[in-house]
Amino acid sequence: MILNLDKWKKDAVAAIDSQGQQLTYGEVRDFAEKAEHLMPARSLMFLLVENNVGGIAWTIGNICAGNVPLILNAHLDEGLYNSLYDLYQPPFVCVPEAVADKYDYEKVITCYGYTLMKTGHGACPMNNELSHLLPTSGSTGSPKLVRHKYENIEAAALNISTFFELTEKDRPLMVLPLYYTMGLSMVFSHFYVGATVLITNLNMTDRNFWKFIKEERATSFTGVPYSFEILNMMRFYRMDLPDLTLLTQGGGRMPKELNLKFAEYCRDNGKQWIATYGQSECTARMAWLPSKWAIEKVGSIGHAVPNAELSLIDMDGNSITTPNTEGEMCYRGKNVTMGYARSREDLLLGDERHGFIRTGDLAYFDEDGCYYIVGRMGRFLKLFGMRVGLDECERIIKGKFPGLECACVGTDEKMLVYLTDESKKELVKEELVSRLKLVASSFEVRIIAEIPKNEAGKTLYAKLENK
């Protein structure tokens, strides 16, 4: 059975949510069997989930049963839902029971708090290897989907549980959404070792969130940079959480100062701090920085996860073998997904990547083989003939003004810096001018109400005017 699910005792607890529901491994297996008979074999379904036990049961149950869920946010904007629905025409849609009445489809069954409905659309022919689909962006509902295969699930589960040294005693706290690749991979890797996933949809500022961590004795916390900004503001360091021994971070670069703060806190309090790197195109985690290097090599993504390989290529596609030389980072491993889907017909496509992907990230490695991401390929401008990294500029600004929100975009004519704080307008410009030694007119600072971001906290540059 997929993910070793048949290996664990029937009454071993697979997941607990903050609403007090519980799911055993026996129930997961039974539900997987049931899901096989709820729909014709290999049915395409839209699965709109919340972070609760039912969301996990329906996701894992259907993947095991051979149905192919597109996992989406239950609170996805209606317009975005409609565009996806029209494009992919799923024969089945499953949503939380509480919102089922909003849909005009024929109800099939309700269990674990979710209602399965039949839309009337015909069966969708799909590739045999296709296991599940995820949106490329959690919140914008882009019609571009990532096509995963069964082998990706197994590989991600094995790799991740290996380097985190997960065991059945682990009780990871899951705040990341189930429809987000890193959240889903937490479920995969922990089910693979028979652990108990503690899943919640509570706000981290909610008293009950902290009650849940304490009462359920969470052993690890996985977050994106933004989650740690919240923990930082919540005075996490002053909380007494003896069971929590592992903090892991992914989902983009974390500001150096904050990264160090957590690394040092963990070192001083007998906890592990592990920064990771990944992409949804590779079933989440691709690289990790062992905690022994958390401080010394802060900002590094470390090396490839087990059973995988990172490499660099130069502009001409030749492999780079000398340390401290920048190139595009490439990845080889069984967790590399099959490719994208942009239409219903694309679900028939086979593996287009064959375990290899160019990440689109510019990086170098040091003498120990630890990788450092410099920026996104293409996130560069040429101002007065000088190559200027937009990500680097953001780091300069955030380094000088900790906590300041900013986003840099632009053309080779001019860089645009978006800020939300009017009072820093001139200071930011001065800082860039003095650090980059460019004329002030190369920069234009614009003030906006909010920097557009996805739910993982990554800036949505496409939403900002670049000239």
Place this chain on the structure above:
Amino acid sequence: MENLEKYNNAFVEVFGAKVEDLNDNYGKDTVEEWDSVHQLSLIAQFEETFDIMFDPEDIMEMTSYAKGKEILAKYDVTF
């Protein structure tokens, strides 16, 4: 500036609220935008304005206009 004025200003800054809309019912249950980001921004405003540092417990409790005043009283900020 009086404490009340400073207190109100924080809500104006964080929520873009109008002073005349602020009352004891103003809070997490009545204000749609009130999420963890807004709550923490409010905390940051208060800490800066009143030069204090909240305990985690109090940060979690900061869920309405009325509660905020109660909590600030513990830090000797009175209205």
